[in-house]
Amino acid sequence: xxxxAQTPKHLVRGEGQKAKLYCAPIKGHxxxxxxxxxxxxxxxxxxxxxxxxxxxxxxxPKERFSAKCLPNSPCSLEIQATKLEDSAVYFCASSxxxxxxxxxxxxxxxxxxxxx
Amino acid sequence: AQTxxxxxxxxxxxxxxxVTLSCTYDTSESDYYLFWYKQPxxxxxxxxxxxxxxxxxxxxxxxxSVNFQKAAKSFSLKISDSQLGDxxxxxxAYRSGGSNYKLTFGKGTLLTVNP
Numbered sequence: 001x002x003x004x005a006q007t008p009k010h011l012v013r014g015e016g017q018k019a020k021l022y023c024a025p026i027k028g029h030x031x032x033x034x035x036x037x038x039x040x041x042x043x044x045x046x047x048x049x050x051x052x053x054x055x056x057x058x059x060x061p062k063e064r065f066s067a068k069c070l071p072n073s074p075c076s077l078e079i080q081a082t083k084l085e086d087s088a089v090y091f092c093a094s095s096x097x098x099x100x101x102x103x104x105x106x107x108x109x110x111x112x113x114x115x116x
Numbered sequence: 117a118q119t120x121x122x123x124x125x126x127x128x129x130x131x132x133x134x135v136t137l138s139c140t141y142d143t144s145e146s147d148y149y150l151f152w153y154k155q156p157x158x159x160x161x162x163x164x165x166x167x168x169x170x171x172x173x174x175x176x177x178x179x180x181s182v183n184f185q186k187a188a189k190s191f192s193l194k195i196s197d198s199q200l201g202d203x204x205x206x207x208x209a210y211r212s213g214g215s216n217y218k219l220t221f222g223k224g225t226l227l228t229v230n231p
Contacts, residue, residue: 033217033218042221048217055217093219109158
């Protein structure tokens, strides 16, 4: 598709439950990025993929967060045993190539995760 | 690690006037890219303008232009002839020119446009 498609738009979970978010990058884009935007608007980088391979996972809280990008499937971000502090908007972005700024990151509309 | 600072949490401008949003960054790299993104209440992230560090010429996109001062590590955004639709959060972002492609964002500036 021509847009980064994120589903669902809004996800509500009770504390301790699992949450799974999905992202379909723009067709032909080989890089996928996940960012977390907390209520104070601050963005935090979580993880990036080059095709189905993890490219940079330095931002991932590895204890409860995991992510995958499998061939012919949407990418996913999964949070186990959610905590109140996980409440945020999670953005997925994709780009055609990593290095060239003429191929900027295109963002999806985000998934708002609310932990009750 | 690179940091991006937006010192103005909020700014306001009268419709049709000009406003400048500030952004400074800290890096030891010589090769990098800078971006301004707009986030309206719909929370979409819209790329406004981008600048390659190796280019001396300031980028311009219609009513949006930047003042890129590499030595001062400053990257301000000027919006001319402000329109009501320009009201949004504006984020300055940095990306390394090396092998790390993630974006590092500032904390944002909320722009209000008064009719």
